[in-house]
Amino acid sequence: HYSHLAHPVIVLTAFASLGLWACVRLAVDGGAHELRIFALALGLGTAAQYHAALLAVPLAVAITLRIAAEPKLWWRWLGAAFLAGLAGLAIYLILSPFTILDYKQFLHDLSYEASKASGGASGPRAPARAILLFITDALVPSFTLPLLVLAGLGALAAFIRRKPADLVLLSFVGIYFLVMARSGTVNDR
Secondary structure (H helix, E strand, O other): OOOHHHOHHHHHHHHHHHHHHHHHHHHHOOOOHHHHHHHHHHHHHHHHOOOHHHHHHHHHHHHHHHHHHHHHHHHHHHHHHHHOOOOOOOOHHOOOHHHHHHHHHHHHHHHHHHHHOOOOHOOOOOHHHHHHHHHHHHHHHHHHHHHHHHHHHHHHHHHHOOOHHHHHHHHHHHHHHHHHHHOOOOOOO
């Protein structure tokens, strides 16, 4: 449904997909080119919707995998990842300058949105209840139960295989799931 609308979630999805592609390539055999693509995806995606900042987790996994494969170049990979993160932040700030220019309002608005998303005045839900409600109220309506079961089986297979691409993708799915499940406001998108 949402893919037919001009909605920030669609822009987030496009840039998150691009960032994940770059992280997967980086974990396997990528280099500077993938880091530049990642920085672009991070900055543009975060400007569309803040959840794109969660791409930092798969980047950390990809860099960790590269360091494990090339331990003598650990400093190079850490430095390159740091620079890619800074470049992504710079792109975000160029597109959203009022994050700095009116930082008090930005922090106020961010705090308000975080409070609203975590349940508002009633506070956050218990973790187990939040995860169950996220699955029943957001994932099942979005995917339908058969597709959700298939996605779960795919995630389980990826976890069992644990290839670099699997670990990178699972890290994003995992962190995104945990952040979204904590939310007091459940959206089907």
